[in-house]
Amino acid sequence: MSAILSADDLNDFISPGVACIKPIETLPIQPKDDSNAYEVTTEEKAEALQPPPPASISLTDCLACSGCVTSAEAVLVSLQSHTEVLTTLDTHPSLRAPWLAHNGTNGVANGHMVNGTMNGVNGNGTEGKLFVASVSPQTRASLAAVFNISEAEAGNMLTQLLSGPSGLKSGGHQGSDFTWVIDTNVMREACLVAAADEVTNALSSQASNAPSRPGYEGAIDTTPKAPILTSACPGWICYAEKTHPYVLPHLSRLKSPQALTGTLIKSVLSQRYNIPPSQIWHVAIMPCFDKKLEASRSELTSAAWLPNYDQSQEKIRDTDCVITAREILHMAAARGINFASLPRTPLSSADRTPFPDPKLDAFLFPLSRRKKQSAVAGSSGGYLYHILQTYQAQNPGSEIAVARGRNADVVEYSVVRGSEIIIKAARFYGFRNIQNLVRRLKPAKASRLPGGKTGVVRRPGAAGAAAGEGVKDYAYVEVMACPGGCTNGGGQVKVMEVEEVRNYGGVEEDTRAPKPGPKEQKEWLAKVDEAYFSASDSEDDKVNGDGDRELRDSRTNGHSGEDDIVDGISRTQMKNWMAHWSDITGVSTQKLMYTSYIKVESDVGKKKQSDMERVAGLAVTAGGGW
Structure with a gap:
């Protein structure tokens, strides 16, 4: 996504003022004021009326639809x-x-x-x-x-x-x-301290077991549920609000x-x-x-x-x-x-x-x-590592254990003291890994069959089930959309652009070097x-x-x-x-x-209503009927 995006790379560009996938409700066009209000509008007259203008998109509209993120980013780039x-x-x-x-x-x-x-x-x-x-x-x-x-x-x-x-x-x-x-x-230093306090308060109050208020899962005045997920990456937040609203109770409010x-x-x-x-x-x-x-x-x-x-x-x-x-x-x-x-x-x-x-x-x-951070902290601000260091400082004699996951962008951390695990956390960078994360956080569906078990998930082998439960054991997860973290953002200078930039800056490069x-x-x-x-x-x-x-x-x-x-x-x-x-x-x-997050509603990807169903619904809303 962002790691490879630039204004010149977009092929799904939606400029402001053109047709958009944002759903809008339109009523039948009203006749002119000088016409008879009780006159029946015939098909020929209806065709002569001007159609409604296409929906236009603005910066905030981009966050209110479920279109692809690159289209939203394209508007924002412009x-x-x-x-x-x-x-x-x-x-x-x-x-x-x-x-x-x-x-x-x-x-x-x-x-x-x-x-x-x-x-x-x-x-x-x-x-x-x-x-x-x-x-x-x-x-x-x-x-x-x-x-x-x-x-x-x-x-x-x-x-x-x-x-x-x-x-x-x-x-x-x-x-x-x-x-x-x-x-x-x-x-960021203020963010790090506040993030550590947010995790401590959430775990100490056992807020992860508290039920969420319907419609207020991401409210500013609620305590996030464990595992608490980083909210500093807007690409990840946009993705969560549009496609996986069940993770909103887990998002950090910071x-x-x-x-x-x-x-x-x-x-x-x-x-x-x-x-x-x-x-x-x-x-x-x-x-x-x-x-x-x-x-x-x-x-x-x-x-x-x-x-x-x-x-x-x-x-x-x-x-x-x-x-x-x-x-x-x-x-x-x-x-x-x-x-x-x-x-x-x-x-x-x-x-x-x-x-x-x-x-x-x-x-x-x-x-x-402040003195340089350790490379273990990552290139995205070090939220996770600061939280781990805070717990380590509060528990003398403990140490931070690091274990690499399925790839370099999935890393598991633990603050341990002997055989005791004080806190577990993880890092998930890149959308492929994020998809695995949110899939494991998805609430289990109750069985519709009488006597059926709740939460049975079919995964190949016991290891898959164990991995799903392992995600829920984390107290905190640092989530970033870009593989490798924020230093790999889409707005950074790419290697193929360095020569051009340096030449403008007066640094000579070997033009015979391969691309x-x-x-x-x-x-x-x-x-x-x-x-x-x-x-x-x-x-x-x-x-x-x-x-x-x-x-x-x-x-x-x-x-x-x-x-x-x-x-x-x-x-x-x-x-x-x-x-x-x-x-x-x-x-x-x-x-x-602190801030809040919302579930984004959209009809995109859902079954479309027929014209008769839509008009009937509008008539009922207006107090009428067939």
Whole structure:
């Protein structure tokens, strides 16, 4: 799916406005107002009437049908692209520290000019926007492999492109750029701690045995059932909602780092600093196209966290646009910028705008990185491995056992102490493996025969049955749609594109080299993974300019003990930060950090009603009959 998808590869493209498989109900066309209401419409007159327009599809409609995922992604690729980013930058001027206006230090509020804008609108009537970008580590790893640099240097180059003096603003119509470029790894640390707590709470409350409320299996206020399944991969979530709704009670309610970043920025700036969510524009730079699907979800909008939300209010997305590593390079080329020539050093302190809340500034922009993760953690954020490490820290003397499954993308983990198994978990990457997973989670059907046994499943041999039960024994399963994990996302630079990218960047390649094949692609992915795991906390990997080191290092040097540190993350400090976020916005942590999932209904693939059956049904609904 996403691992091989690009806009040029699609052959089932459904552009907006053309006929769609989304089912719609249509009533017989009403006659014109000047006709007799009691006149019988003959067949000749009915044929002369205009047929209804074809159903059109939008971003949210793509999630409301059961069409193939590639068609949905095709629409999202066309509507969320680097062109959209450049167009928005050229249309809207950047808001510069507008919160300072409320203190009377940079412009004047209450109707006076602020940074050349009148209440966020310049003299030409164009609304100013506060531009924010978030960058995933997988994207940085892809670019690092292309240009033979470290992952940290690739991140610095991205920041220079988005916010630096020689970046996008140098050639833009408005001179707009991004006020902040946020590393999603800092948000992921909050996700990791919350994920570990979610598993612990679910197991301790024995929620896996609690019955689900019909229609609310994926509600935000419910505790997921074991085995808890990762929800950070939108391709997997879309697949589950459309085809296997019985897994919804198992999905983690936790938002992804992309969604969490958007929620943080927009909730804090709107609730604390009076910047409307519509004036905050968040672009996420992610490894796959499915993240465009995630950004379009109605559950990830201001309606989910805005206090006293009115249904008449416009829903503002937490993430306005998603682009990928390949699109970043296209965006630089469109501006005439040689990406390879961008500085590989962090922005100077003079070019950096502090986040208005000092505590959040220290959290979002640390001076140094957390030490590199182990390759055992995987290339998709390390959710599973952090949970295992949390249980290991809580059980002294235990260790993590690893056992490979039927292929490299199925791995089983256990936290054991002697002969005692404390917790079991697994990793399932790739749709072929995911299909095996959801098949084993499918509830058994009760026998219709009197005295028949419930839950009898025919599988060849006892091993198949044992494998099915083994899945249900897991406490947590890390599920990702792409084989190999997120570094293999569809938006990453492919091996066949490297030569072209490097040539543009001024790196000469041997044109006599043979065209790369599957073997070369596999070797290329290994190089991307190497870059992903290369991040460290050395002085060379400083991610910001000079600043208040004591304040900004406080995120890891709190008063918590050594047993509170799991994989370099202080659980106490992270929970204090979450509580601070909730306090300054006045929004509960549940609304800020968690979301919900829904079963998608569709008539696609089902038996079609005849025209007579459909009209009869409509007549009964309207109170009539034959």
